[in-house]
Amino acid sequence: xxxxxxxxxxxxxxxxxxxxxxxxxxxxxxxxxxxxxxxxxxxxxxxxxxxxxxxxxxxxxxxxxxxxxxxxxxxxxxxxxxxxxxxxxxxxxxxxxxxx
Amino acid sequence: xxxxxxxxxxxxxxxxxxxxxxxxxxxxxxxxxxxxxxxxxxxxxxxxxxxxxxxxxxxxxxxxxxxxxxxxxxxxxxxxxxxxxxxxxxxxxxxxxxxxxxxxxxxxxxxxxxxxxxxxxxxxxxxxxxxxxxxxxxxxxxxxxxxxxxxxxxxxxxxxxxxxxxxxxxxxxxx
Numbered sequence: 561x562x563x564x565x566x567x568x569x570x571x572x573x574x575x576x577x578x579x580x581x582x583x584x585x586x587x588x589x590x591x592x593x594x595x596x597x598x599x600x601x602x603x604x605x606x607x608x609x610x611x612x613x614x615x616x617x618x619x620x621x622x623x624x625x626x627x628x629x630x631x632x633x634x635x636x637x638x639x640x641x642x643x644x645x646x647x648x649x650x651x652x653x654x655x656x657x658x659x660x
Numbered sequence: 661x662x663x664x665x666x667x668x669x670x671x672x673x674x675x676x677x678x679x680x681x682x683x684x685x686x687x688x689x690x691x692x693x694x695x696x697x698x699x700x701x702x703x704x705x706x707x708x709x710x711x712x713x714x715x716x717x718x719x720x721x722x723x724x725x726x727x728x729x730x731x732x733x734x735x736x737x738x739x740x741x742x743x744x745x746x747x748x749x750x751x752x753x754x755x756x757x758x759x760x761x762x763x764x765x766x767x768x769x770x771x772x773x774x775x776x777x778x779x780x781x782x783x784x785x786x787x788x789x790x791x792x793x794x795x796x797x798x799x800x801x802x803x804x805x806x807x808x809x810x811x812x813x814x815x816x817x818x819x820x821x822x823x824x825x826x827x828x829x830x831x832x833x834x835x
Contacts, residue, residue, distance in 0.1 A: 562666045564776065567703070570670045572765040574677055574696075576758050581681035583754035589686055589732055593693050596724070597677055600700055605769070611707040614779035616786045616795050619709055623796065626712075626719055627807045631814035633724045637731045638821035644735050 567608035574601035588640050588650040592633075599629050666706055672699040686732050690725060697721040709787035 574597060581594030603622045610618025640650055647654050676696040683689045697720045704713035786792075796804055 562663055562706070566666065566670070567707070568769045568772075569766070570673065570703075572762055572769065573674055575765060576762040577674070577677040577681060579761055580754060580758045583757065584751055585681060587686055589728065589735075590681070590689050593689060593728065594681060596720075597680065597693065597696065600697065600720070604700055604703060607704055607707050607709050607712060609772075610786070611709065612776050612779070614777070614786060616791055619712055619787060619792055620796055620800050622709075622712055623715070623792070624800075624803060624807060626715060627811060630719060630724060631810055633727060634814050634818045635821070637727060638818040640731065641735070642821050650735060 564608055564612045568605055571601045571605035571608070574598075574604070586651050586653055588643065588652050588655075591652060592636050592640065595636075596629065596633070599625065662706060666703070669699045669702045669706070672696075673703070687729065690728050690732060693728075694721050694725045697725070704787075707787070711787055711789045711792050713787075 578594045578598035578601060581597065582591050585591050585594065603625055606618045606622050606625070610616065610622075643655060644650055673696055676692045676699065680689045680692040680696065683692060697716060701713040701716040701721070704710075704716060
């Protein structure tokens with residue numbers, strides 16, 4: 561088997577790419593997709609720990625995390641649609657009502 | 661063979677993730693994310709988590725990404741003119757922050773890998789539907805039921821949010 565370190569490194573790299581995406585992109589939908597990418601990176605490390613411990617609990621946790629991600633995607637996209645209705649744009653720099 | 665498959669899938673995952681955040685076109689970003697999710701599903705297969713690999717393709721690459729594509733096409737978003745036009749300082753700070761977080765993750769994960777137990781080949785093969793269901797419907801039954809409530813709440817909440825009408829929209833209907 562491949563050493564677990566490689567899976568964890570891959571997971572860390574994907575998570576970091578997701579963070580960079582959240583920080584530099586201005587399109588709300590792309591920011592949202594980067595959050596999904598970060599969720600997936602964490603899922604990958606959970607599954608690799610589960611496999612290398614021989615314990616199924618990690619995979620159960622990933623199953624719950626998947627359903628939470630589904631709920632989050634539905635709510636988030638509904639919010640993005642509501643923002644688009646008000647602003648006619650999904651640029652997050654233009655959503656500044658609560659900014660000081 | 662396994663190492664070859666891992667390297668292939670890992671490179672594919674990283675390349676598509678980079679392609680996603682660097683692509684100007686939102687639809688292309690979404691399709692890159694689909695490829696990324698599929699390659700991660702391949703990695704799940706390498707880790708003997710067959711059931712979750714299937715669920716990953718069905719739920720993530722299938723259902724959630726279709727939802728994303730629908731919203732992108734519904735909103736008809738313009739392409740961003742350029743990724744790096746202004747606020748150059750912001751990008752440098754973002755990069756530095758990412759490097760710091762990457763270091764933190766590696767540091768915190770580095771100590772963990774030495775504490776792994778010795779396991780046999782049979783113990784690795786735990787990802788079947790049978791093995792997951794046995795634990796899910798006994799030890800984690802309560803959490804499973806809570807997931808059902810969460811999903812129902814999410815559907816109701818999404819309907820409420822999507823029905824919301826902006827003030828000017830309302831006056832148009834009245835007029």
